[in-house]
Amino acid sequence: MADPMKIRAGLKGDLVDVRVLMNHPMETGQRKDGSGNLIPMHFIQEIAVKLNGKTVIDAQVSQGVSRNPVFSFRVKGAKAGDKLEISWLDNRGERNSTETSLA
């Protein structure tokens, strides 16, 4: 699950439009596999958006978010060259994090 996230960040003035795609199965624990066994829960629980290391948006999510989640966020007070970092943590303790420079 450590596939990198895809981040697209567009800077307009001091406002950043961020779109992020995370590769994750977001299993609800209610689906069954081919042989009728329940597929265990496996989903992202926490997401943080940071601008230059400072958290600007902090989210908690459930298995009710679609597979391979896509989020759009907006951050203000940014300028070219700033670092935008997005990270997640899932219910198995797996983590992923990606950083991009604003242009």
Added chain:
Amino acid sequence: MENSRRNTLKSAAALAAAMVAGILRPQDVLAAWNKDAFGQKTLADALKSLGAAVAADSNDIVIDAPQIAENGAVVPVEITSNVPNTRSIVVLVEKNPFPLVAKFDFLEGGVPFVKVNVKMGESSNVRVLAEAGGKYYAAFKEVKVTIGGCGG
């Protein structure tokens, strides 16, 4: 006896060191997943767990979601809160097995806007709460689902 006392002291010291390390990283503490609220199976219980049982209807919360979703596995929901000083946006799908889908906290620099794809098992209201100044404001939008998204 002497030995076990020393071990106890040692583990207490280790625990204290771990706690200090924890306090030094407030980011990790900040985002403790709300197991109780996410585990609730009805809208009323989820709202109660969030401390949001009382919420005033508001036109300042704008929800953009399809009236009819062909695929319940991916229903795009875009939310903008125009409630002044919005600190959090909460998204619930009323008829899902676990209604609470997400809670977004906006700190300095975060704009109270989010777009998220949610799963919907059946036609339901998508309820959105905005928290500002310790109070909750609410709005909802009905989405009809033609194919549920929670089976497979």
